[in-house]
Amino acid sequence: MLVISVKKGWELMLHGKTIVVGITGGIAAYKAATLCSKLKQAGAHVHVIMTKSATQFITELTLQTLTRNPVYTDTFDERDASVVSHIDLADKADLFVVAPATANIIAKMTYGLADDMLSTTLLATTAPIMVAPAMNVHMYAHPTVQHNMQVLAERGMMMIEPDEGMLACGYTGKGRLAEPEYIVEQIEAYFSKMTAAKDDRMAFSANQEDALTSSKLQGKSVMITAGGTIERIDPVRYITNDSSGKMGFAIAEAARDYGAKVTLIAGQTQVEPPEGVEVIRVESTQDMYDAVMSRFDNMDIIVKAAAVSDYRPAVRADQKIKKTTDRMTIELVKNPDILQELGARKNGQFLIGFAAETHDVAAFAQDKLRRKQCDLLVANDVSRDDAGFGSNNNEVQIYDADGLVESIPLSTKHSIAHRILDIAYERLPLEVDELE
Template identity: 60%
Template sequence: MLNGKTIVLGISGGIAAYKAAALCSKLVQAGANVRVIMTESATKFIAPLTLQTLSRHPVYIDTFDEFNAAVVSHIDLADSADLVIIAPATANIIAKMANGLADDMLSTTLLAATAQVLVAPAMNVHMYAHPAVEHNMALLAERGVRFIEPGTGQLACGYVGKGRLAEPEDIVFAVKNWFAKNQELKGKRVLVTAGGTVERLDPVRYLTNDSSGKMGFAIAEAAANRGADVTLIAARTTADSVAGIRVIHVETAEEMLQAVLSRYEETDIVIKAAAVADYRPVVRAASKMKKNDGRLIIELERTTDILQTLGERKKGQFLVGFAAETEQVEHYAMDKLNRKNCDLVVANDVSKEGAGFNVDTNIVKVFGQEGLVEEMPLLQKREVADRLLTLIAQRITHPAKEADE
């Protein structure tokens, strides 16, 4: 699985740096081309010659040490990487990553890297639990950095607790798992909707909702990370754009309907994460409505139910709907799944703290024809999206197994 893959291994200055030798060796044995960058502090714990011998490549330490005059080393390393691993990752390098500092070879290369970054923290238990470290890791997670959980046990400082570097075997497993996921949806065309639609009353006023689009954007990114050809149809949103994903901007429910239907026939997976207006004004004023002394009565009409329309026209597509509820979540989710011919419905109680609109976290339950499939606690929306795409990939790959269960 790792044959032909270039992995940049960053080693920062903690006692666990000695484990990086075993990690480097196992990655090379698995077929990877490993390029090692060490911080000055890391060289105090393990000799660069060890990593050079194991990787069969020069070890980079100083930004100004250029081994090949034809390239700029930190840019060449960043561009060549299929994956970047930081192991061990100290509190210091994590802080540098979070704040965009570039004062040595490793941090400079990280700023230039566009590949996925896996971080394996290792530090004292109190350092790992410090609010600054937790904040930095949360910030990096929001940017798409993946973390390999440290172990719990006897630490070099004498404490017993969480902070021990994951074992090299576990890190290699995480690497292989990432590359496997990266191909799960290769060749599949995925359509994702995101954001809240806008229904205008006049040129300056409109009806909408609190959806930020963050969940839909996270899903689109997770699908692209698995090799899918992704199209994102986005209404009003505050989410950051995702590189490499085709985005179609719409405003109204009708515009979103037409954008989805025009691509539905050629799509394999549709994930409807957008918050689409159920009603729109019957009359849209051509100019700004002026206030008067009486009441303003606005007549509304139903918009076309996009999810139901897709369910009625489904010809082999895998269809996923979302249900934002405030009560009886399971009842309404299963009702939506059956009425709208969905394969999965992702439901959340938006009245719960951390699960509503305009936040970076979510608490969801995923339902299939058999009932509750997976219940996710409070997680970053990126993690929710990752788990959801894993479920979808499993069901597409093994439909007969899922049906038997």
């Protein structure tokens, strides 16, 4: 998940955004008052549409007071002759949030019914829609409701799962509306990602344009390792990790675009390597070690982005191991440490390492940089499900011997690759002709 201070995120991401909140007829409608209040406090322009049933649980006046905007309940209650209300709200929304969303409104959205102000506006909007269901546990679990929510999710609507606990009807289970604070966090996270994606598209476009004219690494030899290594247990089984190779391949592509002669040493990967670079395929950590060390002396920049196996089986069976007992013990022995050996051997080469961590990222990254004698170390949290292994995106922190150099928010791996090489280029020693 994107890690951002919620309070600062609201202020940064929600200010000036137009959010339409649809409130339907469930007991959880009272929580919508808190949701609207928090969105308003964060600087959003909040407009509320209520179903007739929702007005049985909370008044229009309450929500009008909190949002400082008229509350809509009737499709035909046109208050401004210059616009059609439901079309105007549908058009101006940056985000549409339905909270609470009853089984009824979810069904209407699924089948395109438009028989009141809320369902009509939902059908007319092109804004992204976030749905927060709330209902009896058995209703929520009903196959029809589950099917409808799946259909909406497949259409791109964002679903906020309800909480588990004591429900107003007396049952205990899943069906409580997610807390307003959590819904606001999800709204903020959505706008944060959209902002990051927009900035990233602009940055990537700029990088592409820069790459076409840049020759900053012309004449340089760059070696990159990518992907995961595998350690054979027997001919059909092995130990590996989740590395996809995407980050290393992105760096290889960026280095190529900057004019470098690129050597890409790749283990197991999920995507095809870029064109225009020398690709050397390896399997095990020892294979990668041998390939790297045999070419190390001729390189100017080395980027070790591969996720190698730290250990390998002490014995590799020549034939498939047959299942004979309930337990099997495999003895592992330590593999050569490629990055540490590179740091110890380097003689003018610029060394960039990677640290894939699940906790205490900064502390582990800086410790690794010092022990492995890297010039830069790129760290990321691989426990996240929206970045890191297998994803096209990443969020990284770049360190040198003095500490944090730069923190790059969630961006595509291609744009991060260009930035890593930009920082490396700025730190390369000047050539003789540059000094003259």
